[in-house]
Amino acid sequence: MENNTPAVLVLEDGTTFHGKAIGKIGTTTGEIAFNTGMTGYQEVFTDPSYFGQILIMTTAHIGNYGVHAEEVESDSMMIAGLVTKKFSPNFSRTSANGSLGDYMVQYERVGISDIDTRALVRHIRHKGAMNAIISSDNLDVDSLKAELATVPSMDGLELSSKVCTKEAYEVQPENPICKVSVVDFGIKKNIVRCLVERGAHVKVFPMDATLEELNSFNPDGYMLSNGPGDPGAMPASIELVKQIVNAGKPVFGICLGHQLLGLSQGLKTVKMFNGHRGINHPIKNLKTGKGEITSQNHGFVISKESLDANAAIELTHIHLNDNTVAGIALKDKPVFSVQYHPEASAGPHDSRYLFDQFITNIKSHKA
Template sequence: MKAYLMLENGACFEGQGFGCERDTLCEVVFNSAMCGYTELLTDPSYAGQGVVMAYPLIGNYGICYDDSESIKPWLSAYIVHRISDVASNFRSDVDLNTYLKTNGVPGIQGVDTRAITRILRESGTMRGMIAYGDHVDREAMLKKIHAFQMVSMVPMVSCKETSVYGDGPVKVALIDYGVKNNIIRSLVKRGCTVKRFPHDTSFEELQTFNPDGIMLSNGPGDPKECKKEIAVLKQVMKSGIPTFAICLGHQLMALAHGFDTYKLKYGHRGINHPVKDLSTGKVYITSQNHGYVVDGKTVNPSVADIGFISMNDGSIEGLNYKGGKIFSVQFHPEASPGPLDTGFLFDRFLDLMGGSLL
């Protein structure tokens, strides 16, 4: 079936539908990765977004369920130049088209994704709509796009009840704002028992687990919408419990300390983003997926030091809080997909909690 992608600036691209062919509204963003689409599709941080893949061919190695970062794909739409008709991989469980159709995710292919990416880089992230059919009402599409508003997706992607992973001697309370599975795996393999709590869990309930440390996960959307979560983190930061925060968790901890955040023009999404460790001068290649960052001008140097910065735009990629019990990063040290260069940050967290048996 014919499909159309329209952006809020009126740009319209004609292609062919795949996956679940249903009209959808979303926030359109781009990702620069050449691989790792299974992990991308199942990353809860993409909830509500239509993802444009800058790399032209997607789906050639199929979908392997073992690589999934959550129970299902969360993005609103998938926008590619071309999907592969053949899934050539002995680990493949299903082809990409079937997977998206089964899970209700709309797709469009045959569009110039590099042109779309250039528009988003020059004009910034935009709202958009995908519609299917031989003929569409472009004026009506544009009206729907301008009326569309993103809402907080954290309550949707977070777990609804607690669950426990691993049986190690170090106890970690993980607050799930949209956690990727490999964050949990990274802790379990280092000797942790991880108890996963819903996003709106009270500090008192976290304390009943008597954790050695608290892990704040990644997640979707504007951190300033998470007012109840920020209130809980104000209690966490005063408790003295070692805390490690990633991505959205990093932003929420900054807001809890009185710093500010802002939306990037087009975000950081890909597996090839360089960040610099200011304590050592080393540069690491990282996996990233975020549209908001901590505003460096609001960081109080008596409260926190900037630990990492982006080598692309100089934005904050990590904070080390005074007292040594709390640190956070904007990128994904668990990778999946992406380089494992910064996995040592989990070891640092273990050291704060008293160490691991490994």
């Protein structure tokens, strides 16, 4: 049944939109961002990299195919809030387990629909990333502005500790061919699946694990996962990644793991004016010359200037929309990383070869 409860969205610069409530009746805050994907909203909403963000979905209809118990990337809904044009309280997919509206209520997520998302996205594209507040239990804009003023900026915010595993756990195939220690900064389940499918016996460790703990598994390689927040606010993780690289074994980093790898090698990261979020981002592999359509979700990026000044690190992939750094490799070690999500299932699988490349590096190193 459609919800006619009014709701309001207020941006940090005072811009205000009025619409209808979706999900839980309440108030939520976070950095507002937009995702350009046409499908796969459940994978997006459960991705830990989105923790702390209010997300605008630019496709017009959200909720129309419901939710499915197996189409999750974590054990919860990770976004702080949801903004849509049209929200469907009903769903038509026979395999769905329930409605998106009920799913939002289950995980206590607040949202707003029936606003002009095109105008909102154009505004953010022009003004840049900023915080926002959604409320369906308080429509007083002045008090919402006052509450919003207390919300910290994503710049300088460490969030991985809020979403990473607290206990190490293992996943393995029937006949493992290698062992991989994974550092969980906010890992998506499909990263583990992609490793296991290729014969890796995986042990996922909390982000505060020591190198000794990672090595107690006797791994053949290390994986640095994705996650939320500002990589520059994670000095202990940067030091851990530095130790991992110095261990000399193959390393593969994704998204936040890629940024932490760069920082551990003396590169710099910067906050983007607008991040990359969607399943249609064009990447060029500079080693093969091939293009890839990729899934992305990040608000920080490795500084191209700092990379150009570092002779020990190679630029391997570039984002074709804005020429930002999309992949790096160390020239003297079997260590590489990418800014995007090769494991993503919403969208093309153009980049799955990176997992094969990692396993190949492990086999070569073992030999």
